[in-house]
Amino acid sequence: MEIRQEIKRRAAxxxxxxxxxxxxxxxxxxxxxxxxxxxxxxxxxxLRPMLMEASYQMFDGTNPAIDDFMAAIExxxxxxxxxxxxxxxxxxxxxxxxxTTHAVYGEAMAILAGDALLNYAFETVAAALTRNxxxxxxxxxxxxxxxxxxxxxxxxxxxxxxxxxxxxxxIDRNRLDFIxxxxxxxxxxxxxxxxAILAGADEVxxxxxxxxxxxxxxxxxxxxxxxxxxxxxxxxxxxxxxxxENEKATYVTFEGLEQAKKDVERLSGEAIKILDEFEGEHTFxxxxxxxxxxxxx
Amino acid sequence: MEIRQEIKRRAAxxxxxxxxxxxxxxxxxxxxxxxxxxxxxxxxxxLRPMLMEASYQMFDGTNPAIDDFMAAIExxxxxxxxxxxxxxxxxxxxxxxxxTTHAVYGEAMAILAGDALLNYAFETVAAALTRNxxxxxxxxxxxxxxxxxxxxxxxxxxxxxxxxxxxxxxIDRNRLDFIxxxxxxxxxxxxxxxxAILAGADEVxxxxxxxxxxxxxxxxxxxxxxxxxxxxxxxxxxxxxxxxENEKATYVTFEGLEQAKKDVERLSGEAIKILDEFEGEHTFxxxxxxxxxxxxx
Numbered sequence: 001m002e003i004r005q006e007i008k009r010r011a012a013x014x015x016x017x018x019x020x021x022x023x024x025x026x027x028x029x030x031x032x033x034x035x036x037x038x039x040x041x042x043x044x045x046x047l048r049p050m051l052m053e054a055s056y057q058m059f060d061g062t063n064p065a066i067d068d069f070m071a072a073i074e075x076x077x078x079x080x081x082x083x084x085x086x087x088x089x090x091x092x093x094x095x096x097x098x099x100t101t102h103a104v105y106g107e108a109m110a111i112l113a114g115d116a117l118l119n120y121a122f123e124t125v126a127a128a129l130t131r132n133x134x135x136x137x138x139x140x141x142x143x144x145x146x147x148x149x150x151x152x153x154x155x156x157x158x159x160x161x162x163x164x165x166x167x168x169x170x171i172d173r174n175r176l177d178f179i180x181x182x183x184x185x186x187x188x189x190x191x192x193x194x195x196a197i198l199a200g201a202d203e204v205x206x207x208x209x210x211x212x213x214x215x216x217x218x219x220x221x222x223x224x225x226x227x228x229x230x231x232x233x234x235x236x237x238x239x240x241x242x243x244x245e246n247e248k249a250t251y252v253t254f255e256g257l258e259q260a261k262k263d264v265e266r267l268s269g270e271a272i273k274i275l276d277e278f279e280g281e282h283t284f285x286x287x288x289x290x291x292x293x294x295x296x297x
Numbered sequence: 298m299e300i301r302q303e304i305k306r307r308a309a310x311x312x313x314x315x316x317x318x319x320x321x322x323x324x325x326x327x328x329x330x331x332x333x334x335x336x337x338x339x340x341x342x343x344l345r346p347m348l349m350e351a352s353y354q355m356f357d358g359t360n361p362a363i364d365d366f367m368a369a370i371e372x373x374x375x376x377x378x379x380x381x382x383x384x385x386x387x388x389x390x391x392x393x394x395x396x397t398t399h400a401v402y403g404e405a406m407a408i409l410a411g412d413a414l415l416n417y418a419f420e421t422v423a424a425a426l427t428r429n430x431x432x433x434x435x436x437x438x439x440x441x442x443x444x445x446x447x448x449x450x451x452x453x454x455x456x457x458x459x460x461x462x463x464x465x466x467x468i469d470r471n472r473l474d475f476i477x478x479x480x481x482x483x484x485x486x487x488x489x490x491x492x493a494i495l496a497g498a499d500e501v502x503x504x505x506x507x508x509x510x511x512x513x514x515x516x517x518x519x520x521x522x523x524x525x526x527x528x529x530x531x532x533x534x535x536x537x538x539x540x541x542e543n544e545k546a547t548y549v550t551f552e553g554l555e556q557a558k559k560d561v562e563r564l565s566g567e568a569i570k571i572l573d574e575f576e577g578e579h580t581f582x583x584x585x586x587x588x589x590x591x592x593x594x
Contacts (some may be wrong), residue, residue, distance in 0.1 A: 028475045029453040030459055036448075038372075060377060083412060088404035107385035108459045111408065115380060115415065117448040122419045126440040134431060143423040150416040151333075153411060156326040162405045163328055178325045 003287045007191050010284075011046040014070060018049065019125055021071035035105045035113035036120070040078050043096045046293075048073045049190040054285040055195025055209055058278055063198040069145065071137065072121040073194070076149050077187055079117035080158065082110050088161060110152035122146070140292075143192045149191035157182025164249075171249045180251070186226075191214075208274055212289075215271035219264045220292055222234030225250035226260055268293040300584045307350075307581075308343040311367060315346065318368035318421055332402045332410035333417070337375050338391045343486040344589075345370045348513075351582040352492025352506060355575055360495040364433050365425035367441065370419040370491070375444050375482055376414035377455065379407050386459060419443070438491045445487035454479025461546075468546045477548070481521075482514030489513075505571055509586075512568035517589055518562045523549035523557055528593065565590040 022040060023033055025162050056066050074090060085100040093103045102110035107191035125142045132138055147153055161179045164171045171179075192209040201209070229252055252260045275280040275282055309401055320330055346367035353363050367528060382389040382397040383404060383572050398469070399407035422439045429435055444450055458476045461468040468476075489506040548575045551558045572579055 020502055025449065029448055029456045032448060032452070032456040049490060049565045075503075079412075083408055086405075086408065088408060106463065108383075108463060109456070110382065111380055111385060112456050113457065115376075115414070116448045116452045116456075117414065117454060119443065123440075123443040123447050126436070129436050130440055133433065133436070136430065136455070139426050139430070141422070143420075143427055146416065146420040146423045150420050151320055151326055151329060151413045152322065152324075155329070155413045155416060156324070159329040159406070159409050159413075161327045162409065165486055166403065166405060264409055 003153045003284075003291045005052070006284060007045075007288065007291065008052050014046040014049045014053070014074075015041065017067050018071040018074055021068065021075075024118060031105065032113050032116050032128060033107055035101055035109050036117055038104060039082050039101045039113060039117070040074065041100075042098045044074070044078070045073065048077050048187055050190060050288065051191040051213075052195040052286070054282070054288060055192045056199045057195075058275075058280040058282040058285055059196050059199030059201045059205070060280060061195065061199030063135070063137060063200070064078060065128040065132055065135070065141070066195070066198050069141055069194050069198065072145060073191055074122045075117045075121040075124070076145070076154075079114040079121075080187075082114040082117070085159065087112060111214075121149075132167040137198055137200060141197045144190050144193050144197065148186040148193075153182055153186035153190070157184070157186065172229050173254055176249065176251065176254065180218055180221045181214065184221040185214050188217035189213030190221065205278070208277065212271045213266045215274070216289055216292065219267035219271065222260050222264050222267075222296065223293065225252045225266070226257065227296065228252075229257060264293050300588045303519075303581060304347070304585065304588065305341075307347050311343045311346045311350070311371075312338065314364050315368040315371055318365065318372075320417065328402065328406055329410050332398055332406050333414055335372065335401060336379050336398045336410060336414070339395045341371070341399075343371065345374050345484055347585065348488040348510075348582070349486060349492040351490045351579070351585060353496045354492075355577040355579040355582055356493050356496030356498045356502070357577060358492065358496030360432070360497070362425040362429055362432070362438070363492070363495050364422050366438055366491050366495065369421045369442060370484060370488055371435070372414045372421070373417040373442070373451075376411040376418075377451060377484075378415070379411040381455065383407060393523065415446075418446075434495055434497060438494045441487055441490050441494065445483040445490075450479055450483035450487070453522030454481070454483065470551055473546065473548065473551065477508060477515055477518045478511065481518040482511050485514035485517065502575070505531050505574065509568045509571040512564045512571075513586055514587065516564040516568065519548045519557050519561050519564075520590060522549045523561070524593065525549075526554060548574065561590050 022037055026033065052070055052073060053066065053088045081095060082101045084090055085095060086102055094099055101113055105113065125145065129135070129138050141192060149155065151159070157179045160175055161183055164179070171206065192213040193206050196209045211286045228250070246261060255263065268289055272286060273284055276290065315337070319334055323330065349367050349370060350363065378392065379398045381387055382392060383399055389397055391397060394433055398410055402410065422442065426432070426435050426439065446452065448456070453538065454476045458480055461472060486507045489510040490503050491501045493506045526549070552560065565586055569583060572583055
């Protein structure tokens with residue numbers, strides 16, 4: 001399949017481009033630098049930087065700070081996974097078929113590596129701002145990144161998710177929607193928005209990309225639930241049925257498998273429709289959206 | 298004592314000024330908002346914002362973003378304490394005589410509240426930048442804050458500190474200096490630097506304030522070690538002798554109590570000497586530095 005090869009090619013390209021943004025200087029804090037590098041290069045899909053760049057390309061971007069933000073959002077995504085996997089949280093030993101950060105480096109170092117990556121994402125943004133003095137688009141992109149990663153974004157979703165699990169309370173549909181909108185959706189929205197912002201898109205277009213991101217993010221999250229029921233360890237790189245085992249209410253619990261599959265398709269269709277309103281070249285972004293609803297891992 | 302009253306007055310003033318910078322909007326993520334507020338208002342000395350403002354005043358600052366940065370650095374300091382107290386780290390149940398965040402809200406929520414505060418500090422900075430478009434001093438202050446909080450700053454020191462404890466390896470003098478320079482020193486340097494930067498001080502002055510901060514930070518940290526030996530639970534609000542109990546090598550272990558006391562005085566004297574090079578009014582900053590070497594809690 002053509003798109004799979006293109007995704008693979010782009011993911012490899014993104015990895016090569018974000019690698020130089022990780023801290024290079026060594027010292028006594030070597031272990032945390034290793035843990036950061038291990039975590040970032042533990043085989044992620046690079047979906048967020050990939051979406052960011054594809055959005056940027058659709059708006060004919062030429063801003064030199066795009067690489068910085070691609071690296072920054074991947075650092076933030078990675079830190080969230082490290083902390084999410086901790087014993088006090090989901091307590092996962094494996095992710096994508098590899099040992100999680102705390103399984104390799106211990107709990108304390110995993111907490112600190114997560115903190116360090118979150119902080120370093122903003123160091124990266126600060127460096128980009130410093131290099132491009134007076135570029136207002138970078139300030140706007142920084143603002144979106146910070147908000148979408150925070151308590152009214154990703155962390156907010158994570159908090160409600162964790163709390164629902166820890167208290168053992170039955171999650172209601174409103175809470176589930178809240179979690180899905182923020183936990184996965186917020187950074188996907190941020191990716192598409194920042195690509196557009198750095199390329200110089202107007203506010204209306206940025207808002208439309210946010211909407212497309214929200215729909216895609218929700219579809220992506222529902223697809224995750226579906227795969228937890230229908231997938232295999234080999235393809236997912238993590239145990240399947242873990243949601244059911246943890247008695248975790250998911251979209252599939254509320255809507256059933258078939259309806260969930262239909263909703264993924266509907267949401268993705270709506271998201272693609274938004275993309276297709278734009279005149280800029282976006283074959284890849286279109287295909288990527290489409291691919292994400294048909295993925296089996 | 299006059300200076301104590303002034304410190305108390307300023308701390309209360311700072312608390313009132315930073316309170317509005319904490320997230321106000323409520324939602325499903327209520328618990329983490331409570332945990333953030335609990336942690337920030339658990340009775341800190343407000344030393345970092347206090348130093349920042351006093352430095353700013355010495356350079357006759359009038360920049361409207363000073364409050365934002367005072368709030369941001371206190372959020373970063375607070376997050377570092379929350380994570381530092383976690384069971385996987387120092388495993389402290391009390392701080393300043395109050396239950397630590399994880400003791401009240403549980404481990405998972407404490408991790409997330411820390412993440413949220415770190416992220417929110419940068420959301421606060423982003424908002425300040427957005428409000429003051431084109432103010433280059435804010436970009437510079439952002440850059441200093443991010444670097445001093447990160448792996449080449451506070452987190453770097455914390456990493457080496459934690460690692461030395463966890464591995465049980467005997468810490469050598471180089472490592473101890475590294476930890477002290479970064480773990481406490483970095484944010485104190487940042488406070489003094491950012492106050493100067495926002496006030497429009499030149500690069501040379503900012504560098505001198507960094508130097509003063511490094512000396513003060515080291516003195517402050519050594520004083521902490523001294524108090525761990527000589528203080529009381531009542532005054533410190535935490536168990537004394539905890540370093541010895543944890544077989545933690547401190548400055549006092551290497552140098553002995555008397556030499557440590559002398560070094561605190563020498564370093565503080567050098568720091569004050571730097572301050573006194575400046576012509577700006579800095580009675581309070583001078584007295585604050587002096588006070589910090591004589592504190593008993």
